[in-house]
Structures are given as C-alpha cells and as structure tokens.
Amino acid sequence: MRMNRGFAAACLACCATWGTVAAQDKAGDGLAIGRQMLAEDNPGELWIEQGKALFHGLHGPRKASLERCDFGMGPGKLEGAAAQLPRYFADTDKVQDLESRLLTCMVQIQGFQHEDIVKRAVSPAGSNGSDVEALALYITSRSNGMKMNPPLSHVKERETYKAGEYLFFRRSGQTDFGCVQCHGEANKRIRLQDLLHMTDKKGAQEVASTWPAYRGGHYVIRTMQWRLYDCFWQMRLPELKYGSDTSIALISYLHHQGSGVMIKVPGFKR
C-alpha cells in the first residue's frame, strides 16, 4: 500500500515537471542586436497574406479551400493550433507536424497529388516561394503570442517524442554526426555561423518559436521541414523525405524541449 502511494506521488511530481517553463532572457551580443533590427522589419511578413489567401481560396483539382482542415483544434480553427503540434490525429492514426498535416489536407480535401506537393514544397532560392511555405507561415502566425505546448497524452505522441530524442543523438554516416555534435553545447559555431544549443531549454525555445522563418540568403520563407533536410544534407546523409516520421519525431522532440516559449513568426535567419 505504501508502495502504491509513493509511486503515485512520484508520478504526480513527474507530471508536474512537464508544465514548467524556463524564463527567457535576451543575449546582448552584436549579432543578436543585428538580428533584432532585421526582425523588426522582416520581409517574411509579406508571405502571411499570401498564405491566408491560399488557405481560404478554392484550389486543387477539387476546387476546395482548406477551411475544413483540422489542425487539432477543429476544422478551420487555426488559433493556437501550431502551438500544439506535433500531435496525434485519429483520422490518419499518426502524429503529425504542421507541414505533414497540411499535406494530408491538400491531398484529401483539395485533391492534390502527394508527390506533386512534395516536389514543390521547398521553393528555389530567390523565387516567390511555394504554397506550402506561405501556408505553413500563415497557419503558424495564428499562434503568434501563444505558448508552444504540444500534447503528450496519446501513447503515439509519447512514442514519437522519445523516438525524436533517440534520433537527435543518433550518429551515422562518414562524418559520424548526429544532431547533438553541432547543437549540444553553448556558444558554438560552424565557421562564423552560430549554432543553437538545443539540449538547453533556451536554445530549444529559439527553435520552437521562430519557424517558419525568412531566410535572408534565400529571399524566401523556409520551414522546419526544410531546416531538417538541410542539416542531413550537410551531414552527408541521404535525403530526408518531406513530412516523414523521422522529421516529425525530431520536431516533436525539439518542440517539447522548447515548450513554454511564445511563438513569434516569421523568424529571421541569416
């Protein structure tokens, strides 16, 4: 009996830590100031209206809008939806991030071919951007000012989160890299490029609150799916499939590590 009480208490204590939020403070270095200045006049804002028009307009072979798409808060309800992704969806019986969920809706509601969307999802640098990029930004922007807090109530959400953690530390390939080799310590750089310290709450919060982002060097909006793909490319690993379970697991891990942060998109990246 005593055992049971102790176990229940331990469980409650453990659950309570899920909700805790680390306070955020601002680094005062020159680069951060520069980023702040750029972020205040972020060209990425321009894509929000485009995403909104795409969301409500009639598109695809079925000439349908995305207003029936359920991102977890009910059909067409976008307020705060991105702050609770990835999450489990009963209709697909899968944990999905924003972009894989968007893909599901574009296929099922609008009648697009999965392959066609994926082919165009990541736009060429210097282009007008892709529909998916604009949509992902618009949908996430409807969670601006809200705290990242994806659910862990479904067993598949917990499985996905743990798989993401495993993958973050998994080393492979001819460079022996996992994510943690570059993102496991504070104040590290590849050449002059700052690296986020993602095993730290503050670093993970930067990840969880700033994507999709305007990427200065590409002149377009980039999404989290793109960010992960590009890391694997640089690690000399094969190409990560857009919207794959591996990508969703990593996003789940990062969003939970960074939970509690206020979402503010578009972010601004170099």
Add this chain to the structure above:
Amino acid sequence: MRKSWMKGMLLFAPALIAVGCASYPDEATTRGLAEKMVSTDFTAPTPALLNRLVQDRSQQICSKIADAKLTQEEAAEVVKLARASIRYPSGGLVGDWKIGDKLAHNGAGSRIQRGQLEKRKENGGLCQNCHALAPGEINVGNIGPSLTGYGTQRGNSEPVAKLTYERIYNGWAYAPCSNMPRLGATGHLTPEQITHLVAYLIDPQSPINQKK
C-alpha cells in the same frame, strides 16, 4: 476514513500511471521505432548510399542519449575498434602542407541533394568548419579545439606526425566518441589526403605555425 483514502489511491494509481510518466516506451521499443523510421524515411540516388544511415558498432556505442555516459568497457571497445581501423599510406606520413592548406579549407564533397551525389575530384577536409586554423583567420568554427600553432607547440618529430595522422584518421583511438569525425576510417578522406593535412599542421613553413 484513512482506510478508504488508501483504497481510493489503489483504484486511482493505475489511472495515474496511464496518463503519467510511467507510460513512455522503454529504450528497446524506442530504438525499434526510431530505427524503423530511419530505414524508410530517406532517399538516395543509389541503394548503396542509403548505407550511410546504417550505424557501425562504434557509432551505436557513441550515440548516448542525453546525459547517459560511456561505460569503461564501451570506451575500451571503441578505442580497440579505432586502433584496428587505422591504415597507413605507402609513402611517408607527412605530405605537402600547401595541398593540406587547401584541403583544410574545403568543406565540400559527398553531399546528396535533389537525387544527386555531389561530385568532386576529392572530398574536402572540413577542418575550417570546426577549428581555428592560421593566425588571423576569422571565418573558422569553434566546435573543436583551436589548431593555431599546432606544430609550433608540438614540433614535427616522427611521433608527432604519427599521432597527428592517427588522430585525423580515427580520433576515437585516443578520444572515444569525441565529436571529431573518423575521417580516414569512414572513408571521407584518403590516407594520402591525411598526410597533406598532417603537413599543414606540423610543417614549420605552414601558415598555421606562423606568428600573426
């Protein structure tokens, strides 16, 4: 009263476990799920390139999650495997520092994008990404230790050349599971390329060993 409270706890305990921390999958389940994801979620121009995702024994050992530590036995195994992996070039261990200088600043080669393998005559050494190199160079990373003055500090004797060669070929022979890629052992660089990097690091004429 007290008894009924306990009875209540007994009833509720399983429910608490169901929603609580006890319901994370165990390590083996997680590994199974994640490895299945890796085996299906990547594409490559040739099936052979997908093998890059397959971990060798050392990579498995070196993928410790979060704060988990290497055991002494694991570290010893990684060192043993690393020592056994090292191959030496037919000629000397010290090549041409000028070639090594270029290699150290070359971060290209072997990447896969849009169904294509990046084709180069040779892979870059990647050093600049993570290490400070010649004095005054600004565009250098800091994930690894500074290599500025490497040869000035150590000299260019034969043992230094050998140690340097081995640390580039497979640094896990000395620092098991360090962040440093096993550049020779994984085939990213050839033994000959590594001799040029050795020269770049230890030759007194190399920019890395000049005063600012």
